[in-house]
Amino acid sequence: MEKERETLRVWKERVEQELDGVVAFWMKHSRDQEHGGFFTCLGRSGKVYDKLKYVWLQARQVWMYCRLYRNFQRFHQSEILESAKAGGEFLLRYARVAPPGKKCAFVLTQDGRPVKVQRTIFSECFYTMAMNELWRVTGEVHYQREAVEMMDQIVHWVQKDPSGLGRPQLSGTPAAEPLAVPMMLLNLVEQLGEADEELAGKYEELGDWCTQRILQHVQRDGQVVLENVSEDGKELSGCLGRHQNPGHALEAGWFLLCHARRKGDPKLRAHIIDKFLLLPFHSGWDPEHGGLFYFQDADDLCPAQLEWDMKLWWPHSEAMIAFLMGYSDSGDPALLHLFYQVAEYTFRQFRDPEYGEWFGYLNREGKVALTIKGGPFKGCFHVPRCLAMCEEMLDALLSRLP
Amino acid sequence: MEKERETLRVWKERVEQELDGVVAFWMKHSRDQEHGGFFTCLGRSGKVYDKLKYVWLQARQVWMYCRLYRNFQRFHQSEILESAKAGGEFLLRYARVAPPGKKCAFVLTQDGRPVKVQRTIFSECFYTMAMNELWRVTGEVHYQREAVEMMDQIVHWVQKDPSGLGRPQLSGTPAAEPLAVPMMLLNLVEQLGEADEELAGKYEELGDWCTQRILQHVQRDGQVVLENVSEDGKELSGCLGRHQNPGHALEAGWFLLCHARRKGDPKLRAHIIDKFLLLPFHSGWDPEHGGLFYFQDADDLCPAQLEWDMKLWWPHSEAMIAFLMGYSDSGDPALLHLFYQVAEYTFRQFRDPEYGEWFGYLNREGKVALTIKGGPFKGCFHVPRCLAMCEEMLDALLSRLP
Numbered sequence: 001m002e003k004e005r006e007t008l009r010v011w012k013e014r015v016e017q018e019l020d021g022v023v024a025f026w027m028k029h030s031r032d033q034e035h036g037g038f039f040t041c042l043g044r045s046g047k048v049y050d051k052l053k054y055v056w057l058q059a060r061q062v063w064m065y066c067r068l069y070r071n072f073q074r075f076h077q078s079e080i081l082e083s084a085k086a087g088g089e090f091l092l093r094y095a096r097v098a099p100p101g102k103k104c105a106f107v108l109t110q111d112g113r114p115v116k117v118q119r120t121i122f123s124e125c126f127y128t129m130a131m132n133e134l135w136r137v138t139g140e141v142h143y144q145r146e147a148v149e150m151m152d153q154i155v156h157w158v159q160k161d162p163s164g165l166g167r168p169q170l171s172g173t174p175a176a177e178p179l180a181v182p183m184m185l186l187n188l189v190e191q192l193g194e195a196d197e198e199l200a201g202k203y204e205e206l207g208d209w210c211t212q213r214i215l216q217h218v219q220r221d222g223q224v225v226l227e228n229v230s231e232d233g234k235e236l237s238g239c240l241g242r243h244q245n246p247g248h249a250l251e252a253g254w255f256l257l258c259h260a261r262r263k264g265d266p267k268l269r270a271h272i273i274d275k276f277l278l279l280p281f282h283s284g285w286d287p288e289h290g291g292l293f294y295f296q297d298a299d300d301l302c303p304a305q306l307e308w309d310m311k312l313w314w315p316h317s318e319a320m321i322a323f324l325m326g327y328s329d330s331g332d333p334a335l336l337h338l339f340y341q342v343a344e345y346t347f348r349q350f351r352d353p354e355y356g357e358w359f360g361y362l363n364r365e366g367k368v369a370l371t372i373k374g375g376p377f378k379g380c381f382h383v384p385r386c387l388a389m390c391e392e393m394l395d396a397l398l399s400r401l402p
Numbered sequence: 403m404e405k406e407r408e409t410l411r412v413w414k415e416r417v418e419q420e421l422d423g424v425v426a427f428w429m430k431h432s433r434d435q436e437h438g439g440f441f442t443c444l445g446r447s448g449k450v451y452d453k454l455k456y457v458w459l460q461a462r463q464v465w466m467y468c469r470l471y472r473n474f475q476r477f478h479q480s481e482i483l484e485s486a487k488a489g490g491e492f493l494l495r496y497a498r499v500a501p502p503g504k505k506c507a508f509v510l511t512q513d514g515r516p517v518k519v520q521r522t523i524f525s526e527c528f529y530t531m532a533m534n535e536l537w538r539v540t541g542e543v544h545y546q547r548e549a550v551e552m553m554d555q556i557v558h559w560v561q562k563d564p565s566g567l568g569r570p571q572l573s574g575t576p577a578a579e580p581l582a583v584p585m586m587l588l589n590l591v592e593q594l595g596e597a598d599e600e601l602a603g604k605y606e607e608l609g610d611w612c613t614q615r616i617l618q619h620v621q622r623d624g625q626v627v628l629e630n631v632s633e634d635g636k637e638l639s640g641c642l643g644r645h646q647n648p649g650h651a652l653e654a655g656w657f658l659l660c661h662a663r664r665k666g667d668p669k670l671r672a673h674i675i676d677k678f679l680l681l682p683f684h685s686g687w688d689p690e691h692g693g694l695f696y697f698q699d700a701d702d703l704c705p706a707q708l709e710w711d712m713k714l715w716w717p718h719s720e721a722m723i724a725f726l727m728g729y730s731d732s733g734d735p736a737l738l739h740l741f742y743q744v745a746e747y748t749f750r751q752f753r754d755p756e757y758g759e760w761f762g763y764l765n766r767e768g769k770v771a772l773t774i775k776g777g778p779f780k781g782c783f784h785v786p787r788c789l790a791m792c793e794e795m796l797d798a799l800l801s802r803l804p
Binding site for chain 2: 041043044049050051052097105108109112113114115116117168170171172173174237238239301302303304306307308309310361363364369370371372375376
């Protein structure tokens with residue numbers, strides 16, 4: 001018991017210190033004082049190497065700053081709030097391509113002109129998360145109105161009519177459901193329903209629907225989680241059907257754990273731990289060099305993505321959250337040991353004690369392949385979300401110990 | 403002289419043998435007897451791991467088979483011609499998304515239904531190459547009509563009105579010219595103009611225009627070749643502007659050398675060798691592990707593409723062609739030595755003596771990262787084109803020696 005307490009305490013301290021450094025890095029380097037919003041293309045030392053503004057990352061940073069401001073005494077700083085609000089205003093003004101239409105751009109110029117639009121729902125999902133958090137920290141209702149209106153639009157695209165996304169209708173395109181879609185929607189249900197009985201009620205059925213759709217990605221008699229399945233839950237042919245993304249499955253795992261906790265459903269929890277935590281970890285962990293592969297093929301064929309064997313920061317952040325949450329909810333010590341295993345690899349390989357923040361992209365052997373700290377897909381999100389959530393969970397575990 | 407002859411002779415033999423093996427690999431594994439066209443997603447031993455048909459690769463394989471049939475006695479086989487024609491028929495029937503519209507799909511199902519469409523000109527460019535070669539080997543004029551009509555459509559998209567490509571007009575998108583566009587067009591001018599005075603005349607001005615546009619990619623006082631520049635030949639801001647692709651510059655180099663040869667312009671030739679052969683080689687060759695980097699940043703920052711430091715088969719194939727052509731045209735022995743340097747690395751690292759064809763994707767250190775022999779972007783094209791052209795050039799060099 002004393003030893004367990006001590007290990008938990010050491011990790012809590014490490015995680016807490018690391019979070020301080022990571023938040024300081026983004027606060028120092030990423031704010032665009034001129035136009036609002038954030039630079040996320042930051043080199044190793046934090047220097048801006050490109051001024052494009054990726055909407056996913058703008059919105060995620062707003063969300064992250066608000067969460068930190070709201071849940072952590074030491075981050076309850078007006079500077080953090082102001083920066084989040086400036087990011088929010090930038091999004092309100094520029095994210096939508098053709099207001100009052102809801103479709104958001106994928107990337108904007110520094111001053112907010114659209115450069116590229118993706119025909120997916122993800123810019124809009126992160127926009128919704130950002131607006132809901134801004135409402136929670138400021139109490140200003142126009143943020144919440146934005147969030148709920150966007151959520152309704154997303155649900156319409158997913159469940160009723162996707163034509164507004166602009167995808168062409170082609171006779172050979174399989175009706176595939178990427179895991180990301182029900183995952184993100186479930187995450188939004190959690191986000192909007194937090195301490196909000198009205199919205200929790202409004203979206204309860206949607207949450208169940210998302211869960212059922214996510215569970216359909218467990219295939220082959222429960223032996224694999226597939227990234228893409230047909231809408232009625234069948235395996236698709238070819239590479240698309242065999243594609244696996246262990247980090248994504250683990251992230252879905254903790255989204256599902258939150259749902260199971262809310263439902264008070266221990267049977268569902270056990271199923272999730274089995275299929276979305278243990279299965280992707282055991283198939284995805286590199287026995288030779290450690291770390292989680294980025295992509296795999298369910299038949300163990302060579303994936304056709306060039307980066308398949310690289311070790312990326314975010315699957316490791318998500319795995320840390322998933323295992324610590326799994327342990328917190330189930331008490332199974334095997335999950336705590338997996339948390340330690342992933343956290344040790346992650347802290348050893350991804351941290352940059354010299355300049356702060358984490359490297360994002362290692363080669364299979366664990367060598368840093370890209371020295372950037374931020375880019376088109378890496379911003380102020382997975383690392384601080386992982387550290388903040390782990391700090392909270394470690395705190396709770398320590399206070400639970402006799 | 404005896405030593406030079408001997409080295410050339412050894413390489414000619416190596417290249418010739420290798421071409422035999424590569425052609426045998428594709429003839430054996432890639433033909434779809436059921437629907438026509440080719441499987442290109444082939445594993446290490448040639449096994450089909452996905453049945454999707456990528457239009458670039460379908461068309462390139464048709465082109466390659468015709469070229470081999472036309473220019474090499476030992477490949478003048480009815481089996482090769484029949485396979486090319488079956489590929490051509492597949493393209494005629496299925497490549498266009500909405501005939502009589504000219505826009506082609508990027509990828510089709512095995513039986514020819516469109517899966518994805520790219521908003522670029524490249525499917526159409528390779529379609530044109532395939533149709534022109536089919537006409538050359540069969541004499542059937544409907545192929546040539548297809549080629550010329552498609553060429554006119556491509557020129558219209560590039561020079562007059564790109565709206566038919568379906569790209570959205572967004573106020574923040576820079577009017578960037580990718581090097582690929584004038585390069586591919588120049589290559590088509592060469593293809594259609596071969597031994598055809600009428601078409602050579604028709605496209606002469608276009609060839610000059612392409613050359614001028616390609617030369618605009620030499621920037622910073624002649625110190626770098628940039629992949630994207632503005633339409634009036636200025637450097638663009640950010641990562642897009644600094645992006646470099648050494649293999650692409652080298653490929654453009656030999657396209658330009660063909661043009662300079664046709665023009666009889668030795669001053670242009672010297673400029674090309676300087677800027678499109680030596681510059682990208684010296685900046686792009688990895689001093690530590692050998693091989694050409696895939697991507698670089700003109701300011702030597704870390705590229706944001708995950709695969710930037712990988713060694714791909716095609717930049718090496720293109721470099722072999724470029725240096726041997728540079729030497730053939732200029733007689734500069736430094737270029738012959740660079741050919742040997744690249745060819746030695748390439749044959750050592752990419753060949754697979756066990757199953758034939760080349761690996762496509764090595765990590766920075768030269769280890770095979772993907773064991774596939776074909777995929778969405780690798781088919782029967784760069785390797786056999788390189789080997790066939792090098793065999794012809796080595797032959798010509800040997801016969802020129804006293």
